[in-house]
Amino acid sequence: MTFDPVCDSDSGGTFISCDSCSNYFTACLARSFEFIGFRREMAHSCSTIQHPMPARLTTLQKNLRKSIVSNLNSILTEAWRLGTGPWRNFRMQKMRSESKVPTFILFYHRIADTNPNPWSMTYSQFEKQVRWLQQNFDIVSLEETQRRIQSGSNTRPTISITFDDGYAENSERALPLLLTENIPVTYFVTTQNIRQQKPFPHDVKDGAALPVDTVESIRAMANAGIEIGAHTRTHPNLGPINDPHVIYDEVISATRDLEDIIGKKVNYFAFPFGQHSNLSVDAFQLLLQHGFKGVCSAYGGWNDIGGDSFHLQRIHGDPNFTRMRNWLTYDPRIGTAERYDYSKTSQSIDWSTWQQENNLDVADQPENKSNILQTESTKG
Numbered sequence: 001m002t003f004d005p006v007c008d009s010d011s012g013g014t015f016i017s018c019d020s021c022s023n024y025f026t027a028c029l030a031r032s033f034e035f036i037g038f039r040r041e042m043a044h045s046c047s048t049i050q051h052p053m054p055a056r057l058t059t060l061q062k063n064l065r066k067s068i069v070s071n072l073n074s075i076l077t078e079a080w081r082l083g084t085g086p087w088r089n090f091r092m093q094k095m096r097s098e099s100k101v102p103t104f105i106l107f108y109h110r111i112a113d114t115n116p117n118p119w120s121m122t123y124s125q126f127e128k129q130v131r132w133l134q135q136n137f138d139i140v141s142l143e144e145t146q147r148r149i150q151s152g153s154n155t156r157p158t159i160s161i162t163f164d165d166g167y168a169e170n171s172e173r174a175l176p177l178l179l180t181e182n183i184p185v186t187y188f189v190t191t192q193n194i195r196q197q198k199p200f201p202h203d204v205k206d207g208a209a210l211p212v213d214t215v216e217s218i219r220a221m222a223n224a225g226i227e228i229g230a231h232t233r234t235h236p237n238l239g240p241i242n243d244p245h246v247i248y249d250e251v252i253s254a255t256r257d258l259e260d261i262i263g264k265k266v267n268y269f270a271f272p273f274g275q276h277s278n279l280s281v282d283a284f285q286l287l288l289q290h291g292f293k294g295v296c297s298a299y300g301g302w303n304d305i306g307g308d309s310f311h312l313q314r315i316h317g318d319p320n321f322t323r324m325r326n327w328l329t330y331d332p333r334i335g336t337a338e339r340y341d342y343s344k345t346s347q348s349i350d351w352s353t354w355q356q357e358n359n360l361d362v363a364d365q366p367e368n369k370s371n372i373l374q375t376e377s378t379k380g
């Protein structure tokens, strides 16, 4: 998560704990509480942010402050939800009457009771959220979400569930719960970590080399009816990458490898990190050209009925139930999230020409694709 470290209001500064690194930094009080602002950066991109930590703060002080801020956040979030209730109800009635009830898509990472971190939640937290979702939403597949968006008409609260990365502990209780309850789920996998059994660098950095899924477990999920999606080969930030070889390998070759593992077509792709700055017009255009059904971001926002059904905006499956419930009760700010523009106007790579030059069929030639990076790397 990130907060603007520059205080531009009269509310004064305060020390705020970062969920990712537990350090403290100075931030504007008005911008610090998440009930006011979006979580504009996901936790695992936190390392890009500077966090000056005052040396005088002891661990006890840090924990105390963290607890106070957390409780205050929950109280303010609930007050915000209740205070805006009449406006939300009015908006909801209007959306229903117009058959334009937007769809939500949640993304989770890891459900486990040990080694807690900002991209994890406990099983009991997860089960509580699932039960609440069952009571309040149609929980549908990404395909059904897209169908409702495309149909131009939806009167029912609709939500889809996805997971990113590929953490082994998800198979212990979370995925079995969803399968038992017949809840559709799309599971996005980073192939290199799975194939090489390599923990994610951000977990290693945190001192906990958390176990990742295996090729066998991914295959078993696919056979059990879980939709497997692509999440690149090495989990890079695709935003600043403009080398077509790298983009192609991370997006298309990695997807073909995943299809080889599960023996099925992969239809969906999720950008790592998923904020605006982590998305790429060139990657979007490549995904379109290769016939993917949908592409997921992770910067928040619901999906308007009658709007774009290819780019699916997702919301963080927040371990804080109060905050999660606030977002999913049609917080008006969710609807104003600025959609990423992936139109061709800012495309820099001519994929048709590039693929022809590299002897790649636009439709499919996996045996050639997996050799692209090797060929490049031998060039030095």
Ligand SMILES: [Zn+2]
Binding pocket: 164, 165, 231, 235, 271, 272, 273
């Ligand atoms: Zn990821």
